[in-house]
């Protein structure tokens with residue numbers, strides 16, 4: 081997916097990694113953005129030994145050869161080393177679809193990523209020993225490292241060389257918060273790096289941030305990690321709001337609030353684990369593919385010989401849960417008073433003013449993204465998919481929030497002229513009128529439907545949650561035995577639910593989502609960081625307990641698990657289920673309970689686990705009210721973080737904090 085530079089100078093980036101949207105897995109890679117200052121520096125490829133992925137880091141080797149070691153420390157500086165780099169030749173062989181599993185290998189070039197492999201050492205005197213890859217983004221690769229000085233595990237984020245300078249936004253935010261008491265940052269769920277250093281290598285000089293390990297969420301936590309308890313999920317949303325408010329109070333906007341930038345703090349015990357112990361949880365580094373140049377010349381020194389899949393610390397999280405959320409990745413953050421001249425953004429969670437207008441970003445833009453994350457955490461849905469094309473995003477917005485208002489229409493209509501995708505109504509005979517959705521058919525059709533049962537457009541969020549609630553989803557394997565599934569029939573505390581509220585049965589055993597061999601230990605339970613207030617519940621006016629027959633019952637699921645054939649009569653009539661006895665590639669079976677069921681609506685999940693998801697009517701109403709207060713097309717009308725934190729949805733959280 082290519083970057084779109086909007087007229088506002090905002091870069092809307094495509095997303096990394098795979099996701100499942102219905103059955104559609106859309107593959108997009110991070111995209112090339114022009115080198116700002118082109119710190120093209122090269123190294124001598126002869127200095128690197130490479131055989132079958134076993135190698136010494138080009139950077140370390142080079143430094144050893146020069147006898148200087150890496151430049152390190154806060155004032156670290158070094159001069160670039162020369163190489164025989166021939167730019168024309170540095171094109172890598174692409175394997176279709178492989179970019180899903182690892183960073184964009186085209187960025188292994190001068191000015192780009194530092195080539196790193198497990199076993200390499202970074203920092204002054206090789207202080208950080210690379211053990212595994214934890215992730216990557218557009219601008220960096222992130223590595224699990226053993227810090228030899230403090231004998232603890234750390235994450236080291238190594239930025240692309242072209243972004244590695246003191247004008248870097250992440251660097252500026254680090255500097256702005258560097259002197260704040262660490263406890264204060266921790267208390268406010270801010271995952272600021274602890275320190276940084278500079279690393280020289282064949283592709284230039286890289287800024288490296290060192291952070292405590294977190295279990296990065298990356299997307300909504302997968303089933304099976306005990307992160308489906310409504311109480312915990314609402315608490316995570318609350319903690320995120322606290323983090324964003326803290327930044328806003330300091331005059332900083334995060335600029336990139338997505339589940340990918342949320343981590344869950346791990347218990348301190350993880351820091352002191354042996355490598356063996358750690359790898360029992362996350363597995364050994366998993367090789368993904370060799371890196372080959374089209375010319376046939378060695379990938380070195382600019383690229384590693386092998387790319388590795390990332391190891392997820394989420395596998396550790398269930399057993400080392402602290403319930404504490406941290407907001408990470410300040411790469412797109414900025415001081416509100418000093419907007420950077422060039423703004424960048426991911427399309428996912430991007431507010432309309434960012435997508436459609438020249439408006440500068442600000443706290444209200446963060447608020448929009450915050451609300452998107454609330455939805456993503458508390459329901460299994462993303463409102464607008466991060467993988468969608470620009471027009472699809474427009475379509476999604478109109479689907480959710482109604483026709484675009486006047487303030488964006490002229491910009492958008494002009495842009496739409498170039499599109500002839502089927503969902504844009506190019507053939508309409510009448511001119512656009514204010515109030516018409518600009519995209520079809522979903523928005524028009526949906527709006528007719530929405531209007532039919534709820535004439536107030538601002539109720540669209542409730543409508544969304546209600547629809548989502550009806551679409552229970554579950555997923556299970558053929559081998560699953562009756563007791564081995566999780567059944568979250570509860571809702572977050574404070575809301576009425578069915579009598580099975582909160583009952584959880586958890587499957588123990590090996591995970592199968594990753595090809596790494598790992599064991600999922602029994603988790604510590606759903607432990608929100610904010611203690612749960614014990615007193616009960618705020619009853620919403622007009623709230624009603626969901627009828628039992630609308631709730632998917634455990635015994636039916638058990639029957640499913642036994643492999644019994646189904647018929648509609650197995651379910652309560654009112655849920656009118658459609659059972660799709662359909663096998664996915666991994667032997668999982670997907671069962672969807674909904675009014676109608678089409679292949680596109682299946683959900684790909686972990687076939688070892690089953691999750692039943694629900695938000696009761698009462699909570700739909702309260703959360704709907706909060707979301708409606710944030711999802712305003714006009715940024716000036718959105719709630720502030722202060723108002724969000726004080727909203728009824730978080731009442732139990734606030735009360736718990738007071739106790």
Ligand SMILES: Nc1ncnc2c1ncn2[C@@H]1O[C@H](COP(=O)(O)OP(=O)(O)OP(=O)(O)O)[C@@H](O)[C@H]1O
Nearest residue numbers: 215216217218219220222235291293294296409411
């Ligand atoms: N402290 C950490 N502990 C564990 N994993 C981490 C940590 N920091 C980052 N990661 C992992 O690395 C990934 C990339 O990190 P980050 O988002 O900071 O990089 P980025 O280059 O700024 O990405 P993007 O282009 O998406 O903004 C994260 O999504 C996460 O999976």
